[in-house]
Amino acid sequence: MKALVEHIVKALVDQPEHVQVEEVQEGATLCLRLMVHPDDVGKVIGKQGRTAKAIRSVVYAAAVSPYKRVRLDIVD
Numbered sequence: 001m002k003a004l005v006e007h008i009v010k011a012l013v014d015q016p017e018h019v020q021v022e023e024v025q026e027g028a029t030l031c032l033r034l035m036v037h038p039d040d041v042g043k044v045i046g047k048q049g050r051t052a053k054a055i056r057s058v059v060y061a062a063a064v065s066p067y068k069r070v071r072l073d074i075v076d
């Protein structure tokens with residue numbers, strides 16, 4: 001999951017070297033925390049959150065069975 005999110009986001013941003021994803025397991029939930037350069041936050045979120053929603057949809061579709069839920073947080 002981490003590699004998938006990194007690959008998608010690095011293609012969107014101007015400064016891909018600042019893209020970091022950390023995985024944290026919280027019970028049956030896999031929480032992915034995405035950190036990007038402050039100048040690229042708007043590109044990752046997109047107009048009215050459409051880009052972030054699309055990334056979340058791909059992550060949810062790719063979720064593997066041991067995890068009941070997957071959550072993607074965009075962190076400042």
